[in-house]
């Protein structure tokens with residue numbers, strides 16, 4: 001082991017909540033240490049230091065060791081491509097998990113290049129005419145005047161929430177179908193990027209399959225063009241001649257609640273080199289000149305789930321669509337909301353909260369990243385009110401011009 005030069009940065013850190021999976025890697029960091037200054041502490045108080053195993057791509061796999069903090073105990077480990085760890089959620093209401101942590105720095109060593117994962121597959125629309133819209137959507141939204149109004153607002157703000165979006169009876173059917181025990185859910189990782197469940201499409205009841213077809217339908221591509229002014233179909237009017245081209249990127253909405261901006265929900269590795277990743281660039285170029293495409297999935301969210309901003313995240317111009325089910329009475333305090341931030345900054349641009357039968361549309365630019373806030377143990381109170389619920393669901397789709 002090489003000579004350690006100095007203790008560069010150490011600070012008092014009160015962990016109020018949770019510090020999600022990361023590897024601590026940053027130029028020159030060689031040894032990480034933590035000195036615990038906690039009162040008598042039990043595993044049930046949470047706040048354990050969890051260590052992950054890694055796969056062949058140096059990605060975290062599963063927790064293989066959990067260390068319970070104790071007073072005047074020093075923990076240290078080598079910072080390496082496999083040093084993934086997290087501080088699990090602190091569950092104790094009274095106790096404070098105080099620690100001093102920092103790193104010993106040394107000469108940088110060569111790290112393996114970060115693994116770039118394949119993005120969700122994108123596909124062009126599937127042919128369905130406008131009847132499918134009349135089947136699903138609240139007729140208010142098919143009225144031409146309201147579409148014009150929505151477009152006007154969207155072009156100004158780059159985001160819009162369409163409440164009571166589906167017909168009531170259709171929405172009920174969706175919610176019931178989502179409870180089906182036949183649906184196969186699988187966990188999506190790796191933990192330094194995300195943790196939630198996604199549905200196996202083949203296992204879905206018919207009504208959910210049909211709704212996914214609706215989200216991929218030609219008619220919806222056209223309707224979204226009308227809502228947003230984006231050209232998601234060759235028949236949609238091109239806005240190249242319009243002067244409203246600038247200012248549509250999601251740099252507008254600054255009305256978000258500031259209390260969430262302080263939450264440090266980044267994998268804090270290499271935050272300085274977000275642009276140097278080969279492949280991230282390539283995926284931005286993907287099909288940028290061709291047919292409009294979409295990609296998406298049905299997700300299930302429950303206690304402990306999240307997604308993280310990470311440095312191999314491709315950022316590009318795209319329209320995000322989120323449609324929520326089963327979240328009546330959901331409190332943003334539980335987490336589970338989607339937060340948009342400017343790349344390289346903590347400033348929050350916009351927060352989208354889970355809301356019943358509500359369609360959220362957000363147009364983002366290359367400087368915008370998003371994450372879903374960690375769902376904390378307070379969400380368990382929600383489950384008491386809705387005993388048959390294990391969380392909520394969303395349909396998360398992205399549309400590319």
Ligand SMILES: *[C@@H]1O[C@H](CO)[C@@H](O)[C@H](O)[C@H]1NC(C)=O
Nearest residue numbers: 130133142147219222223226
């Ligand atoms: C979109 O708007 C055009 C008029 O600008 C209209 O003819 C068309 O029916 C609308 N499409 C949908 C799906 O509502």
Ligand SMILES: *[C@@H]1O[C@H](CO)[C@@H](O)[C@H](O)[C@H]1NC(C)=O
Nearest residue numbers: 122123124286287290291293
């Ligand atoms: C572009 O999309 C088409 C599907 O429309 C796909 O076959 C093709 O591989 C995509 N090209 C790239 C570069 O991803």
Ligand SMILES: *[C@@H]1O[C@H](CO)[C@@H](O)[C@H](O)[C@H]1NC(C)=O
Nearest residue numbers: 179181384385386387388389
């Ligand atoms: C919960 O599920 C049980 C059986 O699956 C059902 O009988 C009951 O009505 C449900 N409760 C609510 C509040 O939906």
